[in-house]
Amino acid sequence: MENWDDMRVFLAVARAESLSGAAPVLKMDPATLGRRVARLERAMGATLFVKSPQGYALTDLGERMRDRAAEAEAHLSLAFDEGQGASAALTGQIRIGAPDGAANFLLPQVCAAIQADNPDLEVQVLALPRVVNLSRREADMAVTVSPPAAGRLTVQKITDYHLHLATRADAPPVGSREDLRSRPVVGYIPDMIFDKELDYLGALGADGVQLASNSVAVQLQMLRQTGVGFVHDFVLPFAPELCRVLTDEISLRRSFYLVRHTSDRQSDRLTRFAGALMRGMQAEVARLEQMARLTGSPVI
Structure with a gap:
């Protein structure tokens, strides 16, 4: 070479x-x-x-x-970090892997704010319908919905988030579970659910889904047409034509975790970025969930 x-x-x-x-x-x-x-x-x-x-x-x-x-790349990154002072602006390239709900509706605004404070920083968001492989250095860090059970990884909980059933605001009213029987269910393709925390059908009591996708963004577009399905509260402000239903009866709580390779703990640059990312996601989830409680409120 x-x-x-x-x-x-x-x-x-x-x-x-x-x-x-x-x-x-x-x-x-x-x-x-x-x-x-x-x-x-x-x-x-x-x-x-x-x-x-x-x-x-x-x-x-x-x-x-x-x-x-990949190991050599990680060591080069650490050597690069040594040349940056702790108070210096972040530079270089940092890649984050994330499930597409977070990648589409949280990370764009959070990463844009971090990059605005660090003009020489390049942030890449890798949205995948599977768990990102940090051991193979597919990304520098990953946002997940379950803490990994194995690997030389460090895990920090970022924040909780909530999901509720949603349907078009102009659809016939939903006053009980019985009212859901005639509605097509929108959700994940069952055999492509890569994390047990994404399996919501048990909470709904449905036998299956009639409109399915492995993408949260596609599910949202399906719900804009018809049906009922679980939607992240932080996603709802992006779709003011949808409204939450049966909120007192059916509600889910999940969590986001930040996962990093253990060897990266020595990287001041990645640690500082991770801290900014976690703070940004916490604030953005809280902001959007507050908006979701006001049905039909647009994103501002």
Whole structure:
């Protein structure tokens, strides 16, 4: 391998599993990345990726190399942090993995505020319908709805949040559970629920869902058309045409956690960012949930 820049290209393609996915991260075009990967493989004398129309999948050697490269990247990040004073503005790139409810409706405004205070900071939000793999350095930190049970990870609770049933405000009134029987249920695709905390059907007592998606944003668009389903209270201000129903009878409470790799505790830069992120999310959840109690209030 000729230089660290080759390793940076390799890691980006490995994480994105495609040239087109890695291109925006590196600010390079896919054709250039393809040439760089081919050059790296020639220099290594080995195949690192299996190329197909579906993308770039790592070979066994590529997987071993990715893990070592991710460790080297983490140590380089720590070395970079040593060069920054504790009072200096945050710089460089920080990537956060998050479920799409938080990624769509909380993190944009929270991260924008942090970046405004740190103009040389680049914040990336990775929204995935699964748990982000920090061990493979898919992200620097992750927001989750359950604390991980294994791995060399540190976990901090960010805040509680609430969910209630919601439907269109102009739909026939819902006064009891019986009134729900004739409404299609909107929710997650059952076999794609990646965390038990996202399985809400038991609380509703429904046998299944009639309109389903693995995306909170898509579920919200479905509810804008018809049906009834659980919606985060912090999402409701973004959809003033929806209203909460049966709030005294059916209510869910869940929590967000911030998960980091244990070795990153030495990084002052990441620790300072994590603190700002947690404070921002706590304030934003409280603000939006307060608005949700005022049915039909627009986001301001």
